[in-house]
Amino acid sequence: MFMMMSVILVMRGRNFLGGACFSMAALTKFFPVFLLFPLVAYVLSRRKGDLKTGAADVAMAAAGVAAVALIIFAPQIIDGNIADAFRFISDRTGSSSGSGSSSVLSFVIGRSRIIVYLLVIAASALVARAIYRADAKDLDTALLRGSMITMALTMAYPPATQYICVVVPLLAVYAVSINRDYMLSWKLLAVGATVVMTVSLSTHLLPIAVSTGWIEVSSLAHFFDVWNAGGTWSVWNVQFVIGSIFQYFGSFSILLFAYYGRFRRYLAERRGADPA
Structure with missing residues (x-):
């Protein structure tokens, strides 16, 4: 903000x-x-x-x-x-x-x-x-x-979700008021951030469970154990990797939209300058 x-x-x-x-x-x-x-x-x-x-x-x-x-x-x-x-x-x-x-x-x-x-x-x-x-x-x-x-x-x-907050406000203003092509970047970042955020969903919900009693703390503890169970690649690891990939593609798409047209013009100028 x-x-x-x-x-x-x-x-x-x-x-x-x-x-x-x-x-x-x-x-x-x-x-x-x-x-x-x-x-x-x-x-x-x-x-x-x-x-x-x-x-x-x-x-x-x-x-x-x-x-x-x-x-x-x-x-x-x-x-x-x-x-x-x-x-x-x-x-x-x-x-x-x-x-x-x-x-x-x-x-x-x-x-x-x-x-x-x-x-x-x-x-x-x-x-x-x-x-x-x-x-x-x-x-x-x-x-x-x-x-x-x-x-x-x-x-x-x-690519952690909490860092995405620094680019999202600028992206939102630019996509809405200047170039709607950047809505794709917004969607990719939104999907990636949501996937990564829910990796630690049990941790996010724990304060609510303790303060309100709406959720059993033991249920969240069990959810945490299941999500982190497994060998080298647990559900937690797979979900984090998938979310991070979406976030990286979202960030990369911003740069692609910003410079792809300029890069194409540069290549066209180079081809036009080459001798026949």
Whole structure:
């Protein structure tokens, strides 16, 4: 929600509030950080030809980011343990300490995650360049499209359902108001997210069972045991893999819709340029 609010507020010229919402979005869920380049490019492009005013707008947005971050980190700053507030970065990259084989696996997974994130940063810079070069009449569409593409790229790792929430709002707005072809991406993500979410259905229903008594806790425990029974490939594993495949196809289809037409035009131009 905060991520979508930051995009909308920046589009409406509310740079301070947009920066504040961006800060809350990034500190709530790490992925919106990758929208930094596209948002800055949009603000500067809107003031194209007036660099001083554009820089002032960016500074105003940065002030919003800093103000909210200062409020959120105030307890850590007062206690003198501000470094602990940024531990989520090392946790996200898998660089936290550990021992044994689990630490080796964590190291490998963490490094692959870092590689994906570095590629997303590079891609977001290219997206930002396209936004900056967009015509004034197409600038809002370029920001929505570029933000959606960037968030779809972050889904390369990992595909868990809770991370889909960062791309769905942008996809919904773009599919409804600009290009309905993206409804296919929406459907794929919806199916995949539903399948993955129901993997841990017993866990989701447990608080309701305990607080209301509408469901027997023992029934949920039995359901959990059945779903996780089996050898290497339990029902849980199969369901998670199927849901993840749908989610990956949903994310990939966003990129396909965004660039397939451009790729075809590029091939046509190359064929036209080849000598007979």
